[in-house]
Amino acid sequence: MAYRKVDKKGKITIPVEIRKSYDIRYGDRLKVEFKGKNIRLSNSVDCCALCGCKAMLLRFGKKYICEICRRKIIASKHADYLEFINTE
Numbered sequence: 001m002a003y004r005k006v007d008k009k010g011k012i013t014i015p016v017e018i019r020k021s022y023d024i025r026y027g028d029r030l031k032v033e034f035k036g037k038n039i040r041l042s043n044s045v046d047c048c049a050l051c052g053c054k055a056m057l058l059r060f061g062k063k064y065i066c067e068i069c070r071r072k073i074i075a076s077k078h079a080d081y082l083e084f085i086n087t088e
């Protein structure tokens with residue numbers, strides 16, 4: 001169990017060990033659900049890890065990418081991944 005302080009903007013930091021175990025990375029979208037007095041965070045598997053699109057998803061390791069992003073990656077002939085994201 002880990003306790004985290006909520007900052008002025010309502011943000012909390014997810015402990016690094018939890019981020020590693022659940023493969024949560026910078027820019028990931030997490031689903032937030034409220035159940036009674038509990039708040040549940042879960043990896044959102046229903047959107048593209050690159051653009052957030054929810055259509056035509058394909059598994060890419062532990063994440064999903066959409067068909068459009070897959071085609072862009074292929075068209076780039078495996079160009080630098082970070083460069084690809086910055087052009088979105």
Ligand SMILES: [Zn+2]
Nearest residue numbers: 048051066069
């Ligand atoms: Zn996409």
